[in-house]
Amino acid sequence: METEFTPWLSLGGGMMIGASAVLLMATYGRIAGISGLTSKVFARSSDSEARSVSALFVLGLLLAAPLWLLVSGDWPQQWVPSSPVLMAVAGLLVGFGATYGNGCTSGHGVCGISRGSTRSIIATLTFMTAAFVTVFVVRHLIGA
Amino acid sequence: MKQIFALLSGLVFGLGLILSGMANPAKVLNFLDVFGTWDPSLAFVMGGAIAVTAPGFALLFRYWNTPYFGNTFHVPTRSDLDPKLLTGATIFGVGWGLGGFCPGPALTALPVAATGTLIFVPFMLAGMWIARHTPDLALKRTAGAA
Numbered sequence: 526m527e528t529e530f531t532p533w534l535s536l537g538g539g540m541m542i543g544a545s546a547v548l549l550m551a552t553y554g555r556i557a558g559i560s561g562l563t564s565k566v567f568a569r570s571s572d573s574e575a576r577s578v579s580a581l582f583v584l585g586l587l588l589a590a591p592l593w594l595l596v597s598g599d600w601p602q603q604w605v606p607s608s609p610v611l612m613a614v615a616g617l618l619v620g621f622g623a624t625y626g627n628g629c630t631s632g633h634g635v636c637g638i639s640r641g642s643t644r645s646i647i648a649t650l651t652f653m654t655a656a657f658v659t660v661f662v663v664r665h666l667i668g669a
Numbered sequence: 670m671k672q673i674f675a676l677l678s679g680l681v682f683g684l685g686l687i688l689s690g691m692a693n694p695a696k697v698l699n700f701l702d703v704f705g706t707w708d709p710s711l712a713f714v715m716g717g718a719i720a721v722t723a724p725g726f727a728l729l730f731r732y733w734n735t736p737y738f739g740n741t742f743h744v745p746t747r748s749d750l751d752p753k754l755l756t757g758a759t760i761f762g763v764g765w766g767l768g769g770f771c772p773g774p775a776l777t778a779l780p781v782a783a784t785g786t787l788i789f790v791p792f793m794l795a796g797m798w799i800a801r802h803t804p805d806l807a808l809k810r811t812a813g814a815a
């Protein structure tokens with residue numbers, strides 16, 4: 526499925542993500558890493574402050590699309606792969622990998638790189654490479 | 670009441686993901702498909718986010734000793750590269766390339782309730798649970814040898 530290249534919307538949306546990360550750091554001193562925050566909602570080791578900040582952040586994420594619907598009259602446009610097995614495996618790998626590797630696209634890719642963290646830069650290059658290779662294999666070698 | 674900013678922060682993050690097109694797995698998968706239907710948008714999202722976050726963090730850490738509502742900035746201090754980081758990142762990348770979802774967009778897209786998303790999210794949470802209960806294999810080996 527082809528998608529339209531949207532440089533300005535993507536740049537603007539990216540800047541909102543950055544503003545959110547700065548806001549969360551300025552208010553509670555927390556990294557806006559979604560895998561970390563999501564995990565903290567459930568982890569037994571979380572203190573009550575970490576848990577409530579994380580839970581409210583995730584709640585905010587969940588409210589974004591309904592708010593979008595309310596304002597624009599339409600759900601955000603999307604196409605989601607529908608194979609149940611593929612999505613189950615993908616979800617398992619994403620959840621496991623992000624938590625095991627201490628971060629995902631937001632924690633390592635945005636916040637970590639912005640801090641100049643070597644670990645995050647290497648992690649981002651690693652998961653980007655793995656993702657590029659995976660899509661190449663799936664779309665061009667297997668031809669799904 | 671002071672925690673309203675956490676909700677606001679999540680909301681702005683989610684709206685940013687939607688506006689940028691990143692809550693749509695098709696756009697992410699096309700970014701990763703350089704030799705096919707390539708859509709470079711994701712690079713602009715990362716660029717825009719880092720262009721705001723990097724100077725924002727730098728100013729905060731320079732002029733503020735503590736966050737507004739807390740005692741410390743919870744910022745990782747490790748700088749070593751360990752197998753756990755690289756293994757985790759690789760596994761995450763493969764999953765991201767398969768489904769086109771990473772955690773933020775998956776949660777943001779959850780209320781839209783596409784079948785694929787409804788399957789992805791619970792399995793993602795299960796994966797996180799498993800990772801939290803998986804000991805660091807490299808450490809375990811060292812401990813076993815000692």
